[in-house]
Amino acid sequence: MKAATSAAADVPLALLEMPPAALGARDVRVSVRAVGVNPVDWKMRAGGPLRLAHRFLGPGGPLVVGVDFAGVVTEAGPGADLAVGARVVGGTDFSRKQRGSYADEVVVRDEQCAVLPADVSFERAACLPVAAVTPWISLTDHAHVVPGSRVLVLGASGGVGLFALSLSKMLGAFVAGVCSTRNVEVVERFGDVAIDYTRGDALTMARAHGPYDLVLYAIGTDVYPLDRAIALLTPSGTVDLAVPTPEDYLAIAFARQVTTVLGRPNRARLAPLVDALARGDLEPIIQATYPLADAEEAHRVSKAGKVVGKLLLVP
Numbered sequence: 001m002k003a004a005t006s007a008a009a010d011v012p013l014a015l016l017e018m019p020p021a022a023l024g025a026r027d028v029r030v031s032v033r034a035v036g037v038n039p040v041d042w043k044m045r046a047g048g049p050l051r052l053a054h055r056f057l058g059p060g061g062p063l064v065v066g067v068d069f070a071g072v073v074t075e076a077g078p079g080a081d082l083a084v085g086a087r088v089v090g091g092t093d094f095s096r097k098q099r100g101s102y103a104d105e106v107v108v109r110d111e112q113c114a115v116l117p118a119d120v121s122f123e124r125a126a127c128l129p130v131a132a133v134t135p136w137i138s139l140t141d142h143a144h145v146v147p148g149s150r151v152l153v154l155g156a157s158g159g160v161g162l163f164a165l166s167l168s169k170m171l172g173a174f175v176a177g178v179c180s181t182r183n184v185e186v187v188e189r190f191g192d193v194a195i196d197y198t199r200g201d202a203l204t205m206a207r208a209h210g211p212y213d214l215v216l217y218a219i220g221t222d223v224y225p226l227d228r229a230i231a232l233l234t235p236s237g238t239v240d241l242a243v244p245t246p247e248d249y250l251a252i253a254f255a256r257q258v259t260t261v262l263g264r265p266n267r268a269r270l271a272p273l274v275d276a277l278a279r280g281d282l283e284p285i286i287q288a289t290y291p292l293a294d295a296e297e298a299h300r301v302s303k304a305g306k307v308v309g310k311l312l313l314v315p
């Protein structure tokens with residue numbers, strides 16, 4: 001198999017030929033057709049806690065980055081509930097000793113994959129795992145959003161943000177999104193109201209559309225202060241942090257309204273999102289698609305922090 005590997009924090013990704021990973025009884029081998037790029041992929045390369053966790057919990061060998069994949073099952077363990085030939089979308093998990101998804105094949109447990117209908121492309125599906133599962137957990141498990149709920153998305157034009165807008169609408173909520181001028185149009189297309197952070201203080205402007213049952217941070221509390229977001233909540237509202245800092249954990253210990261979200265994909269979480277894609281309730285924006293060999297360039301673009309929607313790789 002061919003995989004994009006990271007030798008060290010500041011060394012460019014290298015495409016390596018690796019021996020195929022072993023297949024467990026409930027595992028499937030998937031021929032990867034499209035890979036979604038997420039900021040965690042390049043954060044993982046840096047020498048911080050994520051890389052350390054990978055060293056202790058991961059599969060050993062070179063670090064193959066990436067989580068999201070869509071492709072075709074080419075081999076199934078005897079206890080796996082997916083057949084060879086099934087079209088699937090899923091996410092890898094290094095804590096299960098699995099290599100990442102920047103590769104031409106992955107080996108994962110069956111329950112990490114959801115089946116794709118024939119009319120859902122691998123490219124659109126590969127946008128979902130981390131970027132759509134994260135706001136889905138936030139909206140459903142954490143904030144229990146129902147028709148008529150009010151949601152505010154901070155960082156509304158990125159991968160997580162745009163899915164947060166569409167999923168809020170799908171659940172019948174009102175949703176406002178904070179973005180810059182160039183993204184007002186796209187945020188208004190997927191959500192109800194765009195709040196342009198270049199035109200004034202975003203949280204002050206957001207007050208006019210609240211109070212909110214959920215304020216979802218797809219950006220750090222260094223950009224939008226946590227105490228000011230808490231002040232925008234209904235009495236039972238929730239602030240959910242996708243990018244928590246160590247200081248935020250202290251705040252969480254004292255503020256019952258604040259939670260953190262970890263968008264770990266699995267079948268149960270992906271299946272309703274695949275259905276939404278098939279129905280047209282989710283419409284991913286793919287800013288650019290790169291060959292796997294150009295993953296380094298995809299990371300350069302993602303790190304610049306201006307992506308609208310998703311970046312993809314194709315092996």
Ligand SMILES: NC(=O)c1ccc[n+]([C@@H]2O[C@H](COP(=O)([O-])OP(=O)(O)OC[C@H]3O[C@@H](n4cnc5c(N)ncnc54)[C@H](OP(=O)(O)O)[C@@H]3O)[C@@H](O)[C@H]2O)c1
Nearest residue numbers: 039134155157158159160180218242261262263305306307
């Ligand atoms: N906890 C989890 O499980 C989890 C899951 C997914 C993502 N994350 C984290 O969440 C963050 C967002 O992920 P992503 O995939 O959405 O990233 P992304 O696609 O790279 O987000 C880029 C977007 O951020 C917007 N942005 C930058 N500065 C902003 C500001 N001051 N106010 C509002 N928007 C701003 C940019 O819009 P403008 O150009 O208009 O500024 C751009 O469209 C990342 O830090 C990622 O690591 C965490």
